[in-house]
Structure formats: structure tokens, C-alpha cells
Amino acid sequence: MQVSYTEHKTVELNQNLVQKFKEAFQKPTHVSSKYIGERRIKSRIRGGRVSLFPSIKNCGLISLESNLELAHAISLERDEDILEYRTQAVQIFLTEQQYIIPYFIVRTMYGFEVHEIKPNLETLSEIKVSRFKLVEKILKNYNINFRTFDRTTLLSKEEYIFLNISYQRANYKKIIKSDLENAELIIKKGVFNSRNDLYTLMTSNNLKTTIADYFIFYKKILGV
Template sequence: MKKYKDDPNSNLHEQIELAFKRGSDIAGVLHGIRKIHQGSVGKRTSLFPSKKNAGMIPIESNLELAYAIELERDLSVVSYRTQALKIQLSQYESNYPDFLVKYSDGRVEVHEVKPDKHNLTEKKAKKHHRIKKIINYHNIQYKVVDKNDVVLGFNQTALLYFYQRLGIQSWTDQLIDKAIKVIPTHGQLLFTEIQKILENNSLPVDMAYYLIFYKYIPMPVYIPALVEAVRSRGLL
């Protein structure tokens, strides 16, 4: 492939390598090139405790939080970073894509999160096309994800609830296979029913959190402890 003369993004692969080598700060936060300042006016900034990255991932919207959860759930994703690359669009304009994602097969992709990827303004659509062209030129995939690619609302709260209860236990493939065989995957069960099925088959009831979070079985209809917690905070 013919190189562009004086390519301003010729260091893109170097940026990617450095992004995943860069450690966390003293507070355990994995900052990108562009730092997300917590408490920014007009943004829902927060720090997501990522198990895959062994650190806190800065995010600046609920949609980004939802996507970080999806990346944690995707077993093919090894690690990811936010605001980790600087894409030079012109001498005076640059862009910092939302997510840099590394997969178990060695692939690296750049993902941008938008509320609705099919309803972008003409200006934003053209900008994303420019960014995609630059990133694709360097043999890296680029895609825009939106609200239809994530879990929102009460189910997002439920996923966070399961995520917080995963602990450090690692279940063997044999146990997971046994659990999948005994738990019906058609329709939806109560969370207590899932736990009861596991218990009746001499399987750890705590496996339920893992199986649901990592998409081995469908989301349950009702999670008593979560419903009570949400209701007590006046959110239900």
C-alpha cells in the first residue's frame, strides 16, 4: 500500500502499543491521551472498575458506561482503553475516539459511541467517515456503536449488580457446561429459580451471576435483592 506523504498519523500503531502499556496513576485510574475530568459540567463522568483492565476506566456518559459493560461481557475482548488515541484530522483539528479495544486473536479496533448512529448530522457523519478512512488506512477497523448495541435502563443496573458480585472466582469449563445443560435457555426464569436449579444439581449458586453476566443464559425476569435495593433508593 502506497504511503501518504507526511502522514500525520504515521505513529498510530505506536500510540496503540503505548496505550496498552501505560499503567494507572496512583489512584488506579487508566487515563488516555485526553484525560476525562470527573465532574465536568454537562457530562455524566464516572470511573468504571474494570476487571479486564485491572484498573479504573474513565468514562463521560451513561452510554459509554453501558458500552464498557458490554466490553467486559464480551469474552473475546482482552482489554480496552478510553480516549487513548489522537487522530490528526488536519493541522488544527484532532479527534480522540471513545474506545480502543484489543481482542484475544490480536485484533485491535477503534469504537466510537453515539446515541444513534443512523441519525447523525451531515457534519458529524462526514467527520466519522474521515476518521474511519484514516484508521482503516492503517489496517485497523473502526465502527460506531449506539444505544441499540448496549443494555440500558433497569437491565443495565441489573448487569452492574451481577458484575459487582462476580468476585475473583473462576469457574471451570466443565462446571459451566454442566450449568448450561441444566438451565433452560428458552423463555425467562426468576433469579431465584436459576439459583435453585444450580443448587439441585450440586452446582454453586453464585455461578448464576457469572452465567448471566457473560451471556451463557438469558437475563432473569426478577431479581429480588436488586429490586429492593432500587426501590429503597426511590428509583422504582
């Protein structure tokens, strides 16, 4: 099959793309423990502000620009197939003058992925849709998956607030492995419908309530 000039040019412009991904994940944190990407992250919403997510999986602070990105970061943190992730970390060239910096690059057990976050994929302009298609085509040359997410596929506000509380509590102090093993046996036999039910179950068995948060976040025992 004959390759068009445009396709040939994008391949040429992105010939070191896999290496860029590798370098992005090798890049150390700033002295502030924050990962610095290719673009200075700032709030796009008037009156909003950038948030920093303390990622255990990444051993550093991940910069986020919106609650939708926070919702996605929480999902990535919980996913066992995800090894690590970064925000605004790599440039992907569309032309010699134009490039995009995707919201998330992700390293999974199976390779790299690029994740784009939008409020509503159904309302994207034709230009943005065509740009996404081009990015997907470019990444396919390097066996990098391109995935898009919006409000319909991300955690709801209620869900990510609930999970963020459990995440912060579960990682506040190190949990003893034997306590986790004991808690797992107790949870299997217990009856509970809420976080408070789990807290009660833990305290009644002389275990810390943070263990309940661990199982909520990492084991997804309440179905969130």
C-alpha cells in the first residue's frame, strides 16, 4: 500500500516517539516532589486552580487541571494493569508547526497508552474529531493505544470524592500485612452496605478503620 506524503511526514516527525515516552517515565520529580511535564499546567476554568494528586503508584505529585482529570487519575491509581502514568508529558507532532500534548500518558503491563479527557465527546468539533483520528493513526504506528474519556465513562463527582477520601486514609500510614490478611477473612464473612458499616466491622475486631478504606479503594468491595 502506498503511503501518502502526510502519513510519511508524521512518521518522520514522531520517529523518536517511543523513546520520548520512555524518557518521560524516567524523568525524576522536581524538588517539590511534583512531576513537571512539557507544558506548564494551569487552570482553564476561571476561578479554578491546579490540583496535585499524591500518587503512590508514581511516587510523586501528579498535576491536574480539572475534576475530570482527578477522577481519571483515581481510576488509574486503582487499576492493577496500570504501572504508572504522567500528565502533559509528551509532544505528538501533527505537522511541523502543530503538535498536541495529551492529558495522560500511561504505562501498562502491555505497553504505552495515550488518554484524552473531554467533558463531552459527543459535542467535539469536526476539527477536534479529525485531530483525534490523526493522533490515533500516528500512535498506531508505534503500537500505542489511544483512548478517549468523558463524563459518561469517568467516575462521577460523588464516586471520586468518596474514593479520594478512602485513598488518602488508606495511605496515611503503612498497614501491616497480617492485619490485611485478617481483615480479608473478616470481610468475606461480614455483612456491610457502607463505609461506616466497614469501619464498625474493623473496630469490632480490633482492627484500624484505615484497613476498611484500603479494601474500598484497592479491592473495590463496595462496588465503586
